[in-house]
Amino acid sequence: MKILIVDDFSTMRRIIKNLLRDLGFTNTDEADDGNTALPMLRSGKYDFLVTDWNMPGMSGFDLLKAVRADDNLKNLPVLMVTAEAKRDQIVAAAQAGVNGYVVKPFTAAVLKEKIEKIFERIQ
């Protein structure tokens, strides 16, 4: 299971990386915005994408849309972990095909639950 973590703050990437490791996912890579993430996703054979929304360069929402529009990536499960808390945004993310949505600040238990739920649905 290879996971890409996308967030512009290195501390948040580190927190998510640590929580994922505790859940048994040790094969993770990091990117700091959509522009860096997209080429990695296209060449790197990732199984799961965890992304923030608000980032300089390409936002997580645009990254999600780009992933869904790409024939090779459109089935990639995407979990959004973000401080964006407007109802409209959550609806927009759902309509764009997000698989899970976690609002910051979050707990390890919430992240675990959402990830497990996504994998349950895939299997």
Place this chain on the structure above:
Amino acid sequence: MSDNKENHQGLDPEVVEKLRQQSSELTESINSGNHARAMSVINDLSEVRDQSLYREVGRLTRSLHEAIRNFQIDPRSAEQKEALSKMSDASDRLAYVVQMTGQAANRTMDLVEESMPVAHTMRDEASALHEEWQRLRRREMAPAEFRELYGRIDRFLAALTTDSDMLYNNLSEILLAQDFQDLTGQVIQKVTALVKEMEENLLGLVVMASHVDQLTGTVHQLDEREESAEQGVGPQIKAQEREDVVSGQDDVDDLLSSLGF
């Protein structure tokens, strides 16, 4: 004139009085067919308007200078140029907050990442020893195995002392890493005070400028600016008081399940 103050808010009372006098004179002149007189009244009227306008523009300019001086961004003297303006000082201060909080977060995570495997190893060894100990108590252990266990317990107890010391030290360093809150708190309070001061100064300028608008009869068409949420707007403050914002993960889950998730 205070009774209909709302209609000419900001205009000088004498200007309003002149407007009133001359407008009735204008109506009279037109009604009585004295068109030359009417044109001259219109001239007088526009003169009143121009003079008030110059006066207001003068006031606005003075206020602007005053405001700029208050912000300390007027680079008129070399001394002022040298001194950091409050504005760039505020950005520097906020950059310092970002730097301090980042450092503290990384320091804390370094220590946590260092401690976690230690706690993990401790737990694994304790649980393995416990199993062996149970076997010993049930007298299922051969003498050679017991000698091995004997040594293992000895090593475990020694390691336990150094490992607990290390965990204790890491925890107290994590505690110390939170000292940024004191410093960043002070800095943020200073910047907040500056923002408030600027807001008041700007408000004063806006009021001044609105006097000029009234004299020239300018009406601004201000388009409501819709903040695009597509690029992200960041954390929501006072989420509990707002209808369009979720107040936590439970809200998100409810919303998503209402959409059929």
